[in-house]
Amino acid sequence: MWSRRLVLGVLVLPLALLVFGDGPASRAPETERATGPRPPRGLPQPALVSRRDWHADEKLVREGPHYTGAARAVFVHHTGNPNDYDCADAPALIRAVQRDHIRQDGWDDIGYNFLVDRCGTIYEGRAGGVGRAVLGAHTKGFNVDTVGIAAIGNFGEGVAVPKPMLDALVELAAWKLRPGADPLGSVDLISTNDESRFDEGQVAGLHVISGHRDSFETRCPGDALYALLPELRERAAKLRATVPGHSAAARLRPSL
Template identity: 90%
Template sequence: MWSRRLVLGVLVLPLVLLVFGDGPAFRTRGPELATGPRPPRGLPQPALVSRREWHADEKLVREKPHYTGAARAVFVHHTGNPNNYDCADAPELIRAVQRDHVRQDGWDDIGYNFLVDRCGTLYEGRAGGAGRSVLGAHTKGFNADTVGIAAIGNFGPGAEVPGPMMDALVKLVAWKLRPGADPLGTVDLVSTNDESRFDEGQVARLHVVSGHRDSFETRCPGDALYARLPELRERAAKLRATVPGHSAAARLRPTF
């Protein structure tokens, strides 16, 4: 029988093949925004496992966090790990993602702002404060004013997306989008990188809740999870509608 360490090695290996499609945006907003106010919240922050709790390797971090505008859109990813991991091993899988993003891809830290495991546990990703608008390195060309969330697993054709994972994604998306953003709507974002599906400077009309493949040539977040995005949008919109300022009338206002 394989040891647990060997099993984890097998679970981590697919990350090498997946992470190269992401990358940092040009930092058009300066780090001075780090001292700005936190965006208002109408929903409570979901329970999150902090970087300290999943034992992020802070020695790997090459640069202090940079900040951007409140989230106008969310990009959903998957990590590419096999789906039969023990949820107790999720922190080790996340540490492997962090190592790959820094050592192989040359980024400052883990690229995703948040991650979620198949048991529905949410994890703080990139450093800078879960309640802050941290500039990630998750969606090439569209890191500014957006949030990247990675589902731990591989959700290609025929894969099952666990119910607890979907429940957690709904809560996180509903909470993290800025006030007035409509999870059912679209948003115009300007590409900062020619390597995305859109030329640098081109305006892209994207779903407020998008999959990685909507902006980059990739299969991420897998056909199975991508097919669940309409449900994610509906449920996040309903949850936000329970909070003053996120009603249907409020969503009619422009989101830019």
């Protein structure tokens, strides 16, 4: 019988093949780096596991957080792990992602802003405050004014996406988008990196809730999860419609 340590090693191995698609964060304007904007009150913060509770290795972190504008878009990812992990092992898997992003990719910290396991538990990702607009390193060319959420698992064609996971993705996306953003709508974002699907400086028209593949040459977040993005958008829009100022009718005009 395999030891617990060996099993975890097998689970985290596929991460090395997935993380290359994410890019280093672009720096926010100097005036936004110190504190970052806090989103207005609206939907309640979902229950989540803090970095302290999943035992993030803060000694590995190379630099403190930077901040950007409130989220105009959400990018959905998957981590590439096998899907049969025990949810009790999710913190160990997340620590492996953090190590890979820092040691292999040379980033300051874990790239994703949040991660969600198959049991629907939400985890704080990159440090800086879950209620604030932390600049991540999740979507090459499009880290500014966006949020990156990674589903822990591998959701290729024919793989069932657990309902608790999808429920958590809906709740998290609805909460993190800035007031007035329409989950059913589109947004114009400016690419900051030629290695994305769009040249640096090019305006990209993307879904407010997009998959990683929409902006980068990758299969992430997997065909199965990508196929559920229309449902995710609809459910997030309905949830936001319950809060004044967050519905599509109050949509903010995008500024470039």
